[in-house]
Amino acid sequence: MKIIINFFKGLKTTGKTTRMVLFLFIINLLFSMLLAIPMYNSLKNSFGHSEVGEKMAEGFDYLWWQEFRDEAQGLETTFTPSIIGKGAVLNNLVDLIQLRIFDSPPIIIIFVFFYITLHTFLAGGILSTFYQDNPKFTMKGFAKGAGSYFFRFFILMLISWVMLFTITAVLGSVFSPILDKAFDNSQTEVTPFYLVLLFSGIIFFIFLFFQMLFDYARIKIVLEERRNVLIFIPEAFSFVFKFPFSTLGLYFLIFLISIVATLVYILLKDFIPQSSYLGVSLAFFLQQVFIFSVIWLRCCLYSSQMNLYRYLR
Amino acid sequence: MKQIFVKETRLLKKILALSFLFFLLLGLLCTSAQEPLCKQIANYTMSVTLDTKKNLIKASEILSWTNDSENSIDELWFHLYWNAFQNNMSTFLTEASRRGRRVTGFTKDDWGYCQVNSIKIINNPYFEAYDLFPDMEFDQPDDENLYDQTVFSARLPHSLEPGQTILLNIEFESKVPRPIARTGVYKDYYFIAQWFPKIGVFIEGKWNCHQYHASSEYFADYGTYDVKITLPSSFIVGATGEHREKINNEDGTTTHHFYQHSVHDFAWTASPHFLPPYIEDYEFAPGKSTQITLLLQPQHKKLKDRYMNAVKNAIKYCSLFYGDYPYTTSTCVDPAYNSGSGGMEYPTFFTGGAYFLTRKGISSPEGVTIHEFGHGYFYGLVGSNEFENPWMDEGFTSFLDTEVYYAAYGEPLYNMSYFGIPVTFKDVRIPIESDGISRHRQTYNMDIMQRFSWEFLEGGSYGANSYSKAELTLRTLKRFMGKELFSKMIKAYSLRFWFKHPRPEDFYAVVSEFAGQDMSWFLDQFIYGSGKLDYSIDRITSNKERQPIGLFNGIYKERERKKEKTKDSVYRSEVTVRRLGEAKVPVDVLVVFEDGQEIREVWDGLYRWKKYIYHRPSKIKKAVVDPEFKLVLDINRTNNSKKMKPNRLAPLKWVSNWLGWLQHTLEFFTIFGG
Incomplete structure (x- = not known):
């Protein structure tokens, strides 16, 4: 019940600050556009004047992509057929859990780093906004x-x-030999498959757990206005472990909603034919709605967590 | 007394040897359900026992070998392939190590070998009994690596004349290695290939018997294999040829009898974990059928139909394209994970490879199944020399497998694996032309296609040339000659060289015969050359005709000011086509004008560029070089066309999708921040 009450409170608070979410969304869009422009030029130069352009407008020309991939450098290497719909989400999930993001071209790594830092900056604004009585x-x-x-x-x-x-390194050193052994000694691929799935799930859970934990540390900093940062981490820990069902329940409720939102987006995107300006615009619009909803849910999470913290404190 | 005894003993030995020969030949005749399909040159009768505790094979081999050449032969050469796995200094493992494939963690029991314990000539009309063992010596014809014991020779007591047959009794012991490549034992899954002393091929006046190399395959003469394998009864066994008999012995073992004529190799597999064999008779053409046996791993049970249909499609289309499948059996083995035996071919017997979570639209297990079955034609029936002309089996089979796959299943879907779960992208289909082009693009100038398999710069180049470039060359040739003519030609080539050992020049001759011209100019460029094929439309322009201004025979003409475009406007249009690569093939050029008019040109491609000029009332809309996409070897397809007005939607569409990915990436990774 505590979870539901605070979730709805968070929902209401976020609803009141939709302009803030819009602001955060615009920052995300503008930041991404910085890289989209050179990518647009790469694509235009590659197939703009060729007949391939027509095929790419209608669908996807795999032969062209093979050529493009074979010559690609830097940012261009990130252009694959799997960026469409579900692929975009799944690629990021793999990049996160298996830390393959570090295999990305330097420009992407730098951008991600800057964006995380920027978001850390913005988090102060988000939480201080939610901290207000109204x-x-x-x-x-x-x-x-x-x-x-x-x-x-x-x-x-x-x-x-x-x-x-x-923690990832420690887990890696535990999981790796088990996986290696499973890969080397199995007579079927089923065992290593399930092990990979299990370990990936554990690592993903740890990432999510840490996000939640540090969310509470940030919330405490805002609510309690103390200077010593280090003290907030054990305090956040103790809060989470004191109320594990409420804190985890709230977190995973919103996580579940974001999964549903992602699935809806993937399904809808598959239905939009992108062979005309109208189709491309619709797909773009849907995509932006999705990104907006992701940011909105993130704000909602902060807001709900702040409410829960106040409720339980 | 002693002399009489010696004479009697000799006489007795002769009688015994002649009786043995008589019964052997009688046995061969009686067991042959069908007439052999070709000359049976190398015939093996083997009795094999597999000790599954020690992973040891003990066997005796009766080899009947006929000198089919016009030369007298003084020595015999043999392969002992498994000696490549007896230490890390063999030629195979030295080459593999140079390519980064090192053998690690091997204990004493993991190494394998094939050891000849005795080799004797059996008395027959041409030879008296003779022990060849003392004259046995290892040879290293390719690299003089003295550690390599994959080839041995033995000098004969006297010459074997043309047409004569020699009978040998060979006792040998083979230790099954831990899998390094293609063969071995993994836990209790055995895949046994290249496991017995195998005679080389006497061809072109000499022995052709190469050492075992990291990227080489095999070469052998055709004959009959009559093999009895004894092993624990719990094992399910599959092998080359017909499974004639299964006898349960009192000691808990079972003897399996396999028989096949007109083949050049014999391989087998055994595992207690195989599902009970799926056996189906398949009529691939009216009145023509073969028995398919499928040996599946338990976790792939649900793939049974996909495997079975793939084999059927392979038999059906290969029969159509390359001649009716002539054998009575075809056995497909789903290999154990980690066994290293997947994707290999042996006569009437091959391995596929599958992943338990495959999805509809993904070409697995069909792709590899068709490929390996296809080797039954290009390697099996057309017995090219895989050591020396690797493109003639791998290239032809790569071509075959895509032709069959696309005919049977259409274009597969692009897919990615996320945490081992395959995900397909229904909007991205993989066209046939894409097969191999990427590998070729990246390695085209490393080597030429016609090299001995171990003489390529690196493993990637061996693969790109032997598989990809050869496939692309055949597909280009098909489109260049025309589908119908090519189909006739390739079928004729296949049928003409069944049970023979063709060389590149034999293929040249058939192509030229069907093309009605000497096609060396075409084939040489790709088989013996490393130049790239790349045509492009360099420039297209359309401008109004220039007005004559100035003095013309003393009469001054000044510029006329035309306010509006008139119906009489004439445009001077130029199309510049360039040959960016070294390979030269005549090519079509299509020019399309805005008024819908089309002009088709044929450029010989000899010089580096060609400019076409038109004076027409309409501007150019686009120009395309090779509009029918005949030149599949062209490494840059995108530059083959140029349009006057670029398509603005396409880059917008795709950058918008990419932007979505990037936005999500940035947001997703804030998990590491605020």
């Missing part, structure tokens, strides 16, 4: 909150990285 988004208030918490959030981010990568 949450209302103003640019001035948002910027003030973002600025005042950035340093502490940044330190938290670095600590979370150290912890995450340490």
Whole structure:
């Protein structure tokens, strides 16, 4: 019940600050556009004047892509047929869990790093907005909150990285020999398959858990206005372990909603034929609605978690 | 007394040897249900026992070998392929190691070998009994690597004349290796190939008997294999040829009897885990049928129909394209995971390879199944030399497998594996022309296609040339000659060289015969050349005809100012076509004008570029070089066309999709931040 109450509270609070979500969405879009422009030029130069352009407008020309891939450098290497719909989401999931993001071209790694840092900056604004008695988004208030918490959030981010990568490395050293053994000694591919699935699930859960844990650390910083960052981590830990069902329940409720949103997006995207300007515009619109909903759910998570924290404290 | 005894003993030995020969030949005749399909040159009768505790094969082999050449032969050469796996200094493992495929973690019991314990000539009309063992010596004809013991020779007591047959009794012991390549034992799954002392091929006046190399395959003469395999009764067994008999012995073992004539190899598999064999008689053409046996791993039970249909499609289309499948059996083995035996071919017997979560639209297990069955034609029936002309089996079979696959199933879907779960993308289909082009594009100038299999710069180049480039060359030839003519030609080539050992020049001759011209100019460029094939439309322009301005025979003409475009406007249009690669093939050029008019040109492609000029009332819309996509070897297809007005939708559409991915990536990874 606590979960539902605070989830709806969070929903309501986020609803009141839709302009903030819109602002965050525009930042995401503009940031992404910085790389989309060179990618557009690459594609245009590659097939713009060729007959391939017509095929690519109608569908996907696999032969062209093979040529493009074989010559691709930097950003271009990220263009694959699997960026469509479900592929985009699944690629990111694999990149996250297996940390394949580090195999990406440097420009993508740098961009992701900057975006995470930027988001750490924005988190201060988001939480300080939700902290108000009557949450209302103003640019001035948002910027003030973002600025005042950035340093502490940044330190938290670095600590979370150290912890995450340490845990991942430890788990990796435990899982790797088991997997190697399973791959080398199995007479069927079924055993290693399930092991990979299990270990991936564990790692994903740990990532999510840490996100939740550090969310509460950030919430505590905003609510309690103390300077010592380090103390918030054990406190967040103890809060989560004191109320595991409520904290995890709320987190996974919103996580579940985001999975449903993703599935709806994937299904709808498959139905839109992108062979005309109208189709492309519709698909683009749907895509932006999806990204907006992802950002909205992230804000909703913050808001609900803040409410839950206040409720349980 | 002693002399009389010696004479009697000799006489007795002769009688015994003649009786043995008589019964052997009688046995061969009686067991042959069908007439052999060709000369039976190398005939093996083997009795084999597999000790599954020690992974040891003990066997005796009676080899009847006929000198089918016009030369007298003074020595015999043999392969002992498994000696490639007896230590890390063999030629095979040295080459493999150079390519990064190192053998690690091997214990004493993991190494394999094939050891001849005795080799004797059996008394027959041409030879008296003679022990060849003392004269046995290992040879290294390819690289003089003294550690390599994959080839041995033995000098004969006297010459074997043309047409004469020699009978040998060979006792040997083979230790089954841990799988390194293609063969071995993995837990209790055995895949036994290239496992017995196998005579080389005497051809072109000499022995052709190469050492075993990391990227080489095999070459042998045709004959009859009559093999009895004894092993624990719990094992399910599959092998080359007909499974004639199964006798349960009192000691808990079973003897399986396999028999096949007109083949050049014999391989077998055994595992207690195979599902009970699926056996179906398949009529692939009116009145023509063969028995398909499928040996499946338990976790692939649900793939039974996909495997079975793939074999049927392979038999049906190969019979149509390359001649009716002539054998009475075809056995497809689904190999154990980690056994290293997947995707291999042996006469009437081959391995596929599958993943338990495959999906509809993905070409597995069909692709590999068709490919390996297809080798039954190009390697099995057309017995090219895989050591020396690897493209003649791998290239032809790669061509065959895509032709059969696309005829039977259409274009497969692009797919990706996420955590081992395959996901298909229904909007992205993989066209036949894409097969192999990427590998060729990346390695085209490393080697030429016609090299001995171990003489390529690197493994990737061996693969790209022997498989991909050869396939692309055949597909280009097909489109260049025309589908109908090519189909006749390839079928004729196949049938003409069944049970023979063709060389590249034999293929040249058949192509030229059907093309009605010497086709060396075409084939040489791709088989013996490494130049790339790349035609492009370099430039297209359309401008109004220039007005004559100035003095013309003393009369001054000045510029006329035309305010509007008139119906009489004439445009001077130019199309520049370039040959960016070294390979030269005549090519079509299609020019399309805005008023719908089309002009088709044929360019010989000899010089580096060609400019076409038109004076017409309409501007050019687009120009395409090779509009029918005949030149599948062209490494850049995108530059084959140029349009006056670019398509603006396509880059917008795809960058928009890519943008969605990037936006999601950025948002997704904030899990690591605020």
